[in-house]
Amino acid sequence: MKTFLSRPAEQVAPDLIGCLLEREIDGKIIQVRIVETEAYDESDAASHSYKGKTPRTESMFGGPGHLYVYFTYGMHYCCNVVTDAKGKGSAVLIRAVEPVSGKELMEELRGRNGLEVSNGPAKLCQALGIDKRLDGHDLTKLPLKLIIKPRDDSTEVIQTKRIGIAQAKDVPWRFYMSGNDYVSRTRN
């Protein structure tokens, strides 16, 4: 897994589509499939690492396999998988996931049902109970584990420009699984 993640974010991002995340809460297991991602790195004006390391973004520089959780807009968390070499400030934002198992618990945490449970970056964090306590967490271990899965050939990954950000919008580093209902609906 370390080798898989020790690449630039824009290469890891499409390969994370179709991978699984396993989350343990109170002894219960939730599994989700990643269906939408965005790549960010230090050369990127929209990235939190663009202006160098700060106390907040420190875990983004922590090396491949770590989790970077940040708080935004006063009420939401988003989570990133840190990639590339330590000190690079390179990461992949998880934008949307699809429940595989433990969906009932996710709906309970979210207070919502159906697609609304995890079709956006802040929503999936709420559905998985991810908050700042998991910032810097090692993704090879529970309570939050990344499971690398090769994509099968029938899964089409679409690459587009990013959304929901103010800077460097034209960098085409957003990736999502074609035809998946959980991909956030604000497209292009």
Added chain:
DNA sequence: TGCCTGATGTTCT
């Protein structure tokens, strides 16, 4: 279906 806006807090200037 699609635009507009309020909520709300952490971080950085």
Added chain:
DNA sequence: GAACATCAGGCAC
């Protein structure tokens, strides 16, 4: 004091 990698609800069409 302003910016912000968002969401949900309201209203117009």
